[in-house]
Amino acid sequence: MKELCSKILTATDVGVRFSFPTAAMREHFKLLEGSRSLDFQVRDKYSKVWTFRLYNSKNGGHPKPVLTKGWRDFVKRMGLKVGDKVIFVVHGNQNDQLGIQVKRSIKLLSNEHWADL
Template identity: 90%
Template sequence: MKELCSKILTATDVGVRFSFPTATMREHFKLLEGSQSLDFQVMDKYSKVWTFRLYTRKNDGHPKPVLTKGWLDFVKRMGLKVGDKVIFVLHGNHNDHLGILVKRNIKLLGSEHWADFFM
């Protein structure tokens, strides 16, 4: 498994749209010429497939990619909160499948730990 990117969720990420890392978008997602969006699928740890739309705003060479379609449904169904961490990964025999992991920061005996998230 190879990590593409990870992000600690903000209020905007859980309430409006997920601000996707620009460098990851440029390296792993190829938008068609003239297109501002791309639908893609990810699989969670329960083998459920989610479809997200990666949308870029045309803004002086700074695309500011965001996840729109499907993202808020994922947040709601997974019960995500501000401060949780989302990790996009490549997995499969040839790192050809996109996955999504969720971690929650918990305090245990005075230390913080990122624990696997269970619904």
């Protein structure tokens, strides 16, 4: 298993769309020439498969990838909040199976720990 990217969620990530890290998009996703979106699937720790749409808007000529379709349903069903962490991981020999992990920060004895949701 290899971590593709991780991000601590912002208000925009939770309320509107997930701003996907550009470097991770370039590394793993190959958008077809002329295409600005790509649907892909991830599996959570419960083996539920989620389908997200990666939309690559161009803002001043620079790519600005976001997750649109399927993301808000995921947020709602998982009960995600601002400050939670989302981690995309790659499984498999050919790096073709994606997984998603979600964690929440909890403080124990003045130390921060990330607990699985």
